[in-house]
Amino acid sequence: MRGKFITFEGIEGCGKTTQIKLLDEYLRKKGFETVLSREPGGTKIGDKIRAILLDPEHKEMTPLAELFLYEASRAQHVNELINPAVESGKVILCDRFADSSAAYQSAARLLPKDLVDELNNIAIAGIKPDLTVILDINPEEGLKRAHVRGKPDRFEQEKMDFHERVRNGYLALAKKEPKRFIVINGRKTVEEIHKEIISCISSAISLK
Numbered sequence: 001m002r003g004k005f006i007t008f009e010g011i012e013g014c015g016k017t018t019q020i021k022l023l024d025e026y027l028r029k030k031g032f033e034t035v036l037s038r039e040p041g042g043t044k045i046g047d048k049i050r051a052i053l054l055d056p057e058h059k060e061m062t063p064l065a066e067l068f069l070y071e072a073s074r075a076q077h078v079n080e081l082i083n084p085a086v087e088s089g090k091v092i093l094c095d096r097f098a099d100s101s102a103a104y105q106s107a108a109r110l111l112p113k114d115l116v117d118e119l120n121n122i123a124i125a126g127i128k129p130d131l132t133v134i135l136d137i138n139p140e141e142g143l144k145r146a147h148v149r150g151k152p153d154r155f156e157q158e159k160m161d162f163h164e165r166v167r168n169g170y171l172a173l174a175k176k177e178p179k180r181f182i183v184i185n186g187r188k189t190v191e192e193i194h195k196e197i198i199s200c201i202s203s204a205i206s207l208k
């Protein structure tokens with residue numbers, strides 16, 4: 001039986017990582033085999049690309065080089081990890097996926113939407129998330145949380161209007177594909193958000 005592919009999206013500090021861990025524990029208790037992954041990364045090659053992308057010293061990186069690196073990491077990830085996991089019936093929970101490129105590289109970095117969509121389509125080679133959870137939070141709040149975690153990476157150093165465009169980019173994607181996306185208010189408590197995610201997921205992928 002085909003597994004499920006669930007992705008989590010949102011701006012920095014929206015709480016994705018906490019929620020992915022909680023959902024993973026919940027699904028394992030229910031007897032599901034899960035795989036946790038993230039982008040950029042998820043594979044040995046992807047992790048090397050991730051280090052290049054997030055290095056705060058790489059200030060000269062062009063938007064196009066950035067896009068290609070995300071897509072290279074993604075192409076490897078889909079082929080090496082996501083497709084095999086889904087084909088063997090596992091539930092894969094992924095911290096960011098192609099929607100991140102639409103929000104960051106297109107809506108925020110202002111690369112042409114058609115270009116980003118086309119490269120995304122090539123990299124994902126037909127696989128789409130069954131469900132995408134967006135944790136929606138305002139950038140002031142998100143960045144405050146992200147900064148508590150330590151030295152800001154290349155993206156956390158961006159100005160507030162960049163993060164505002166990322167947020168609006170996500171909300172526009174969710175509006176266009178309301179069946180795939182669930183948008184949750186990221187200012188709710190960790191427990192409230194967890195419950196909301198479980199209830200949406202249960203109805204979408206019949207976990208009961």
Ligand code: TYD
Binds near residue numbers: 011
């Ligand atoms: P990470 O430390 O994982 O951030 P977070 O905890 O907020 O997910 O860094 C990933 C960064 O890469 C994040 O700032 C978003 C950015 N990104 C893109 O710009 N495009 C993409 O396609 C992906 C997957 C991530």
